[in-house]
Amino acid sequence: DAKTTQPTSMDCAEGRAANLPCNHSTISGNEYVYWYRQIHSQGPQYIIHGLKNNETNEMASLIITEDRKSSTLILPHATLRDTAVYYCIVRTLRSGGSNYKLTFGKGTLLTVNP
Amino acid sequence: ETGVTQTPRHLVMGMTNKKSLKCEQHLGHNAMYWYKQSAKKPLELMFVYSLEERVENNSVPSRFSPECPNSSHLFLHLHTLQPEDSALYLCASSPEHTDTQYFGPGTRLTVL
Numbered sequence: 001d002a003k004t005t006q007p008t009s010m011d012c013a014e015g016r017a018a019n020l021p022c023n024h025s026t027i028s029g030n031e032y033v034y035w036y037r038q039i040h041s042q043g044p045q046y047i048i049h050g051l052k053n054n055e056t057n058e059m060a061s062l063i064i065t066e067d068r069k070s071s072t073l074i075l076p077h078a079t080l081r082d083t084a085v086y087y088c089i090v091r092t093l094r095s096g097g098s099n100y101k102l103t104f105g106k107g108t109l110l111t112v113n114p
Numbered sequence: 115e116t117g118v119t120q121t122p123r124h125l126v127m128g129m130t131n132k133k134s135l136k137c138e139q140h141l142g143h144n145a146m147y148w149y150k151q152s153a154k155k156p157l158e159l160m161f162v163y164s165l166e167e168r169v170e171n172n173s174v175p176s177r178f179s180p181e182c183p184n185s186s187h188l189f190l191h192l193h194t195l196q197p198e199d200s201a202l203y204l205c206a207s208s209p210e211h212t213d214t215q216y217f218g219p220g221t222r223l224t225v226l
Contacts, residue, residue, distance in 0.1 A: 032213070034213070034214075041202070041220070041222070042219055042220070043116070043118075043204050043205075043206070043217030043218050043219050043220050044157070044204070044206075044215075044217045045116070045217065046214045046215065046216065049213075049214070091213065100145065100147070100159075100162040100164070100169060100170055101159050101162075101170070101172075102157075102159070102213070102215060103156075104156045104157040105156055106156060
């Protein structure tokens, strides 16, 4: 699975959009971009994933560049409860009973300030 | 709530104790996972079960023994642990044909 690079930390004002970048310059054509987050002392929570098209759900939007070498997770109206470590993970889809592993790096600590 | 529950939420044990962590999911998923998260370290995958068969064991010491009696339950049996085994132990589950994993709240384990 491709390696990802994320900033160690970011701040965002409550109510504003939080834009979290992720670089994955070695991504291959069959690898997806996944985002999870982990609020302090809780289990990680799935947010969104995509292959090459932009994706949106009730939690966030995922923007993937045309060359797929980077992506941005957007929380449109950040709240204090969005303070968490955000993980960008790149991996192929699991198939045939193999490749179960999600490799969590250090992620980005997003702090939403009042 | 993700639909994955873990008990106990907190556990303190001595190095000579035997204890078990329990994970339960009623999401109809058929893959279940144990992860370890030590302080200031990334999550480490320990074990994976698919359809009640162990499919991954990532060089975990034998003092950790997993058990998956059915697709809804996963246990982690602990014996003669070391203080460095103190960590947050997370359980997750996923459906067969997706890679979205749903995590429980974790068990905070302290080994004295």
